[in-house]
Amino acid sequence: MTTSISRRAFLKATGLTIAVSVSPLGYRLLNASQAEGALKAFKPNVWYEITPDNIVTMVIGNSEMGQGTHTALSMIIADELEADWKQVRVKQGPAAKEYINPHPYLPLQITVQSSSVRMFYEPLRKAAAAGRVMLVKAAAARWGVAERECEASKGTVIHKKTSRKNTYGELCLEAAKLKVPQDAPLKKESDFRYIGKPMARLDTPAKVKGTAVYGLDVSVPDMHYAVFARPPAYGAKPASFDEQAALQVKGVVKVVPAPMGIAVCAKSLDAAWKGRKALNVKWDKGALPQMDNDFIEKTLMEELDKPGSKAMEKGDARKALEGAAKKIKSTYFVPYVAHTLMEPINCTAYVRKDQCDVWAPTQGQTVAQLVAGEVSGLPPDKVKIHTTYMGCGLGRRATPDFVAEAVIASKVTGKPVKVVWTREEDIKGDRFRSATCQRVEAGLNGQGQLIGWYHKAVAGSIMKDINPQGIKDGVDIMSLWGLVDYPDSPDGNRILYEVPNLCIEFLISVLPLPVDPWRSVQNGPNAFVTECFVDEMAHAAGRDPLQFRLALLKESKGAQRVLQVAAEKAGWGKPLPKGQGRGIAQHHCFATDAAMVAEVSVNEKDGHVKINRVVVAVDCGLAVNPDTVEAQIQGGVINALSTALKEEVRFSNGGVNSTNFNDYDILRMSEVPDIEVHMVKGNDKMGGIGELGVPPTAPAVANAFFNATGVRIRRIPFTPERVLAAIKEKKA
Amino acid sequence: MISLNVNGKNYKVDVSDDVPLLWVIRDYLKLTGTKYGCGIGECGACTVHIDGKAERSCVIPVKEAQGRKITTIEGLPQNHPVKRAWIEEQVVQCGYCQPGIIMQVAALVSEKPTPSADQIMSKMDDVICRCGTYPRIKKGIKTAVQMAGKGGSKS
Numbered sequence: 001m002t003t004s005i006s007r008r009a010f011l012k013a014t015g016l017t018i019a020v021s022v023s024p025l026g027y028r029l030l031n032a033s034q035a036e037g038a039l040k041a042f043k044p045n046v047w048y049e050i051t052p053d054n055i056v057t058m059v060i061g062n063s064e065m066g067q068g069t070h071t072a073l074s075m076i077i078a079d080e081l082e083a084d085w086k087q088v089r090v091k092q093g094p095a096a097k098e099y100i101n102p103h104p105y106l107p108l109q110i111t112v113q114s115s116s117v118r119m120f121y122e123p124l125r126k127a128a129a130a131g132r133v134m135l136v137k138a139a140a141a142r143w144g145v146a147e148r149e150c151e152a153s154k155g156t157v158i159h160k161k162t163s164r165k166n167t168y169g170e171l172c173l174e175a176a177k178l179k180v181p182q183d184a185p186l187k188k189e190s191d192f193r194y195i196g197k198p199m200a201r202l203d204t205p206a207k208v209k210g211t212a213v214y215g216l217d218v219s220v221p222d223m224h225y226a227v228f229a230r231p232p233a234y235g236a237k238p239a240s241f242d243e244q245a246a247l248q249v250k251g252v253v254k255v256v257p258a259p260m261g262i263a264v265c266a267k268s269l270d271a272a273w274k275g276r277k278a279l280n281v282k283w284d285k286g287a288l289p290q291m292d293n294d295f296i297e298k299t300l301m302e303e304l305d306k307p308g309s310k311a312m313e314k315g316d317a318r319k320a321l322e323g324a325a326k327k328i329k330s331t332y333f334v335p336y337v338a339h340t341l342m343e344p345i346n347c348t349a350y351v352r353k354d355q356c357d358v359w360a361p362t363q364g365q366t367v368a369q370l371v372a373g374e375v376s377g378l379p380p381d382k383v384k385i386h387t388t389y390m391g392c393g394l395g396r397r398a399t400p401d402f403v404a405e406a407v408i409a410s411k412v413t414g415k416p417v418k419v420v421w422t423r424e425e426d427i428k429g430d431r432f433r434s435a436t437c438q439r440v441e442a443g444l445n446g447q448g449q450l451i452g453w454y455h456k457a458v459a460g461s462i463m464k465d466i467n468p469q470g471i472k473d474g475v476d477i478m479s480l481w482g483l484v485d486y487p488d489s490p491d492g493n494r495i496l497y498e499v500p501n502l503c504i505e506f507l508i509s510v511l512p513l514p515v516d517p518w519r520s521v522q523n524g525p526n527a528f529v530t531e532c533f534v535d536e537m538a539h540a541a542g543r544d545p546l547q548f549r550l551a552l553l554k555e556s557k558g559a560q561r562v563l564q565v566a567a568e569k570a571g572w573g574k575p576l577p578k579g580q581g582r583g584i585a586q587h588h589c590f591a592t593d594a595a596m597v598a599e600v601s602v603n604e605k606d607g608h609v610k611i612n613r614v615v616v617a618v619d620c621g622l623a624v625n626p627d628t629v630e631a632q633i634q635g636g637v638i639n640a641l642s643t644a645l646k647e648e649v650r651f652s653n654g655g656v657n658s659t660n661f662n663d664y665d666i667l668r669m670s671e672v673p674d675i676e677v678h679m680v681k682g683n684d685k686m687g688g689i690g691e692l693g694v695p696p697t698a699p700a701v702a703n704a705f706f707n708a709t710g711v712r713i714r715r716i717p718f719t720p721e722r723v724l725a726a727i728k729e730k731k732a
Numbered sequence: 733m734i735s736l737n738v739n740g741k742n743y744k745v746d747v748s749d750d751v752p753l754l755w756v757i758r759d760y761l762k763l764t765g766t767k768y769g770c771g772i773g774e775c776g777a778c779t780v781h782i783d784g785k786a787e788r789s790c791v792i793p794v795k796e797a798q799g800r801k802i803t804t805i806e807g808l809p810q811n812h813p814v815k816r817a818w819i820e821e822q823v824v825q826c827g828y829c830q831p832g833i834i835m836q837v838a839a840l841v842s843e844k845p846t847p848s849a850d851q852i853m854s855k856m857d858d859v860i861c862r863c864g865t866y867p868r869i870k871k872g873i874k875t876a877v878q879m880a881g882k883g884g885s886k887s
Contacts, residue, residue: 392825
């Protein structure tokens with residue numbers, strides 16, 4: 001059904017437009033001027049166009065939330081097309097089936113799992129190569145010369161013998177009449193002009209000027225505003241509220257109870273807020289009024305002893321442990337953390353009788369469209385999703401709860417309505433990174449070799465709300481990423497260590513807190529557990545943590561390479577002053593290997609942990625834009641340092657107690673160390689990069705802390721109080 | 733009616749006088765480069781210049797901004813060294829916090845043309861970037877200082 005939207009846009013093309021269709025079976029290319037009949041046969045999902053004004057416009061369905069995808073995808077097309085970078089523009093595509101992510105486990109238009117560049121790299125090159133061949137063919141025909149005598153270079157086709165030259169703009173209409181070659185030859189990597197070079201981002205100028213439009217910046221004629229009075233505790237229902245008082249506030253037009261709270265719609269944001277205050281909602285106590293941080297931790301710990309589901313099993317871990325010469329057993333805890341995206345959650349919608357427009361900072365156009373259709377009562381093809389820039393995404397913006405709110409508010413008022421969450425609502429109403437409690441037992445033989453590993457994890461279910469059918473026999477793979485992945489997933493979010501007997505058991509926690517992916521999904525918390533535990537095993541075996549890891553990663557060349565590079569660049573093994581420590585960790589996810597060495601100082605008097613230096617080695621195969629790779633890795637490391645040192649959502653009375661950046665603080669500039677990023681190009685396949693900085697960071701810090709103090713703290717964040725308590729306990 | 737002078741232009745706005753300046757700039761004057769991040773002056777996304785000083789527009793009632801010279805990101809010249817340095821060093825990721833951060837840095841280098849590392853940190857710890865662009869912000873500040881041609885401090 002959505003084909004009709006894109007077909008219209010497609011046929012509006014006035015130059016040469018190439019579309020590309022991707023499926024697990026391969027891809028096919030299409031010339032827009034021949035589209036009418038052909039479009040029924042296949043579904044293009046990303047395309048570009050060249051117009052007579054000599055502009056190459058990339059229409060990209062992926063969201064740009066800071067990760068640099070729009071620029072990287074444009075670089076791929078521009079390079080293979082032999083376009084001049086100066087003639088390249090980017091347009092955000094609508095929600096349409098044609099933009100569905102080719103990842104086998106992501107049959108949606110969605111920007112997650114560090115997948116955009118690696119999944120579209122090949123098909124986009126094919127699409128661009130086809131366009132280049134057609135432009136050359138058009139020029140050769142115009143000049144009456146052989147194609148092989150013509151060369152495409154930087155947005156022009158040149159015939160050297162006769163010194164003739166035409167721009168792509170001059171050739172595009174003639175090229176548009178030609179048939180699209182299905183297997184145009186690709187450029188050699190050594191001939192790349194842009195791919196692999198640090199390129200300036202296309203979105204930087206508008207973002208520096210202040211003119212880039214984010215969700216909160218959307219403005220529609222006659223736009224109204226809505227804010228929701230939300231329950232202070234999970235499951236709380238309104239006992240009473242004063243609708244009349246709210247309606248008496250100047251500018252308030254409507255008060256509407258909805259499943260997520262009570263909406264106050266008004267002509268201005270100020271009026272909506274004043275109306276919400278006047279509403280004076282009294283709430284009941286909710287589902288679990290006794291819930292606070294202690295209750296949460298206790299519940300998760302108790303759940304560790306309840307039977308779970310086997311998520312994977314190899315050999316017989318229990319038996320191996322029984323016969324082990326040495327046993328190690330540790331329990332870890334990672335708390336709930338919030339996304340705190342700088343742009344708080346918001347969305348604008350306008351529902352009419354036969355159409356619904358949604359302006360959303362969304363990572364997930366397909367689900368946004370489905371939800372808007374469901375709530376408005378319109379078929380999805382009547383819903384138009386306008387994706388804005390977004391002030392960070394981190395996974396939170398793939399869930400369409402905010403879309404539903406804007407559509408409800410527009411539907412009841414008949415106006416275009418912008419729903420705005422305050423920072424307090426953004427934190428209290430967040431869908432957190434799940435807390436997790438995990439117990440790991442391992443056995444070493446007489447030679448200190450790992451022979452058995454038994455792992456039990458309890459966490460919230462990520463799929464429960466977004467893909468409940470994906471939960472099989474109590475196993476939520478997304479909550480387990482980093483430990484277990486789908487056997488055939490190209491991401492490989494699983495334990496790489498070679499252990500003959502491994503068993504991973506999982507239990508979905510009963511706690512009612514909503515959870516979502518949070519940069520790297522549960523690879524972050526799960527890698528904290530595995531990498532701290534491997535460090536403990538190395539120590540128990542009396543081995544160097546680097547050597548102990550390498551010995552267990554014989555089959556994983558990528559992991560070996562990044563570990564060795566990180567260790568070498570960081571000066572692994574060189575002595576450090578007293579009070580300082582060095583820790584190492586590695587993790588493989590989203591098809592990329594990353595390893596890290598962190599150096600910390602611990603002040604045993606005030607409990608302060610200072611990160612002095614972080615050295616990262618990363619192997620994502622070919623790095624399309626190395627400048628972005630560095631920036632993304634640094635960003636991921638900083639997010640994870642923030643969780644390692646500071647972040648933990650506070651709960652009380654059955655709800656969220658944290659309110660704003662004054663009591664939920666994140667890492668600030670003076671706390672950020674030098675972060676060196678070393679790119680190792682060893683892997684043949686291209687891997688993801690956006691989330692890779694996160695997983696190895698917290699365990700590298702924890703292991704460095706142990707190296708500095710001899711004390712293991714098996715939970716984050718490493719706050720001064722926790723550090724002091726742990727050091728005191730050890731001395732006692 | 734509230735009278736405001738923003739980026740050299742005079743505006744009259746029909747808005748109640750307790751509305752934070754931020755929302756008047758954004759929703760009434762349609763200058764949306766200035767961002768909402770926290771509403772309590774903790775994150776700096778809303779930073780504008782008032783009479784040349786970096787201020788948090790989310791906690792200033794609009795009536796207090798009357799009669800003062802307000803500059804937003806849109807009013808900071810495009811060739812301002814901080815804007816140029818931000819492009820040169822490719823500081824931006826999502827970019828949402830950057831207008832506020834740029835305004836914070838512009839005020840800092842205008843007050844202290846060669847800021848020390850401590851002076852930089854004490855000002856920059858008042859702003860938040862969730863993408864983690866801090867290493868590039870540090871580079872951007874150095875470059876901006878050099879571009880301003882008023883020193884080129886290495887600190």
